[in-house]
Amino acid sequence: MTTDTPLDERRRTREQTRVDARNARSWLLINALRDDVFDDAQLSRADQVILDCEDAVDDSRKDEARAKVLEWFSRGGRAWVRINERGSQAWADDVRTLRDAHGLCGVMLAKTESPDQVVDTVQRLGGHLPVIPLVESALGIEDAVSIARAPGAFRLAFGSGDYRRDTGTANEALAMAYPRSRLVTASRIGGLPGPIDGPTVGSSHPLLREQSGDAVALGMTGKLCLDLEQPAVINESFSPTPADVAWALDFLADFAAAGSVIRDGSDKPRLARAKVISERAALFGVNPS
Numbered sequence: 236m237t238t239d240t241p242l243d244e245r246r247r248t249r250e251q252t253r254v255d256a257r258n259a260r261s262w263l264l265i266n267a268l269r270d271d272v273f274d275d276a277q278l279s280r281a282d283q284v285i286l287d288c289e290d291a292v293d294d295s296r297k298d299e300a301r302a303k304v305l306e307w308f309s310r311g312g313r314a315w316v317r318i319n320e321r322g323s324q325a326w327a328d329d330v331r332t333l334r335d336a337h338g339l340c341g342v343m344l345a346k347t348e349s350p351d352q353v354v355d356t357v358q359r360l361g362g363h364l365p366v367i368p369l370v371e372s373a374l375g376i377e378d379a380v381s382i383a384r385a386p387g388a389f390r391l392a393f394g395s396g397d398y399r400r401d402t403g404t405a406n407e408a409l410a411m412a413y414p415r416s417r418l419v420t421a422s423r424i425g426g427l428p429g430p431i432d433g434p435t436v437g438s439s440h441p442l443l444r445e446q447s448g449d450a451v452a453l454g455m456t457g458k459l460c461l462d463l464e465q466p467a468v469i470n471e472s473f474s475p476t477p478a479d480v481a482w483a484l485d486f487l488a489d490f491a492a493a494g495s496v497i498r499d500g501s502d503k504p505r506l507a508r509a510k511v512i513s514e515r516a517a518l519f520g521v522n523p524s
Contacts (some may be wrong), residue, residue, distance in 0.1 A: 245278055246311055254282040256315075256340065256365070257390065257428045258518055260473035261466035262459045264317065264434065266291040268302035272463075273307045277314065281466040282457075284314040288329060289345045297325050301332045308338030316371070317343040321352035330359040341365035343392060348375040350385035357387030365389035371397035376414045383425025391418050391425075392459065395433025408449045419454035429456030436461065440468050443503070447472035474519045475512045481523030483512035 254260065259282035265272060267286045275396065276284045292300045297319075299498045304316060316333060319325035321344065333339055344356050347368035356366050368375075368382050372396025375382065383391055395406075404410045405519075410432055418430040432450035435443045435458075447469055475483070486509040491503070497503060518521070 242274065243311055246313075249278050250313065255520070258456070259283040259431075260457050260519075261469040262315075262392075262457055262462055263463070263466055264291070265314075267304050267316070268292060268296060268307060270303040270307055273312055273314070275463060278393075279314060279463050279466060280470060281460065281463075282470065283340070285317050285343055285459075286314050287317045288325075289317045289319050296407040296413070297328065301329070305332065310334050311338070313338045313340060315340045315367070316329065317345060320346035321355055323458055325473070326356075329477045332358060334360050339364065341367065341389060343369050344439075345369050346371050346394070346397070347382055348372055349378055350381045350388075353382060353385035353388050354480075362387075367392050369386055370414075370418060372401045373398070376417050379417050379421035380424050383421040383427050388425065388427065390428050390431060390457075391422050392431035393418055393433045393455075396436075398433075408446075411449070412453060415450060415453045415455060423505055427464055429454055431455065431457040432460060434459040434461050435465070436462070438462070440464075443468050444472055470519070474521050476517050477521060477524045479512050480516040480521050483509040484523060487513060 261281045263279060263281035263284050265276045269290045273286070286304050288297065288300050288304065316339060318329035318333070333342065341364050341478055342356065342360065344353060344366055353368050355364055357364070361477060367390050368388055369392045370376055370379055372380065376398065379391065382388060386484050386504065395411065398404065398414055399406060415432065416502055422430050423465060432455045435446045443465060450458060451473060458473065460466055460469055468507050486505060490506060517524060
């Protein structure tokens with residue numbers, strides 16, 4: 236398919252191959268005022284796209300941003316939208332404007348600190364749209380289990396930049412391990428998919444790989460990204476490696492050949508890991524080599 240292919244056809248093709256939101260690795264944040272790049276974002280390698288009506292947009296231009304999002308949706312666009320924090324006038328305007336928007340996949344709720352904020356948002360959007368609570372503060376991290384259990388919560392996400400501002404935490408793997416682990420544990424308790432890590436700022440791909448690896452090691456399964464070049468790196472980092480897939484398939488084959496009988500205590504965790512790797516390999520098209 237080339238750039239000469241009609242846009243509607245390219246959109247349909249991309250949507251047919253898009254990784255579903257429960258398993259999405261790369262979540263591309265786009266300023267909601269930048270309607271000139273909405274199509275590029277939708278057609279990019281990002282698993283999911285989020286149009287940002289919150290931090291990226293000044294208060295004086297919120298209405299303009301919403302209008303650009305709705306106009307793009309009316310032309311066939313599809314994306315998530317990051318909306319403003321519960322309790323603000325901007326939030327009320329967001330949910331009123333977006334409630335019946337065709338093309339809206341769901342919303343990411345900024346600065347989530349309690350389950351009530353999730354429930355209120357779900358209800359005001361009509362009760363059927365998924366909500367991703369973006370946890371960005373010490374209070375939100377400590378209440379993460381309740382937030383994950385809130386009706387309508389779809390998947391947790393980590394607002395790492397605001398969390399660092401709130402707590403004074405350094406942008407280092409050790410310092411960020413606690414909030415990341417807290418979100419992973421809360422997601423497990425709440426029956427949600429693995430959480431989405433915060434973005435890596437800057438254009439350094441080695442740093443992006445390093446921070447993605449830190450998140451993967453702690454159990455996170457996706458990551459926010461800030462430009463069109465980051466999704467490819469994130470998708471690779473959050474997918475099993477060919478070597479991992481080869482090990483998983485070999486283990487499962489040996490296990491089946493032995494009659495699928497647990498031989499010792501180490502078999503159970505290895506079996507669980509092998510199953511997860513093989514499932515994600517099939518989902519993302521990773522083959523052993």
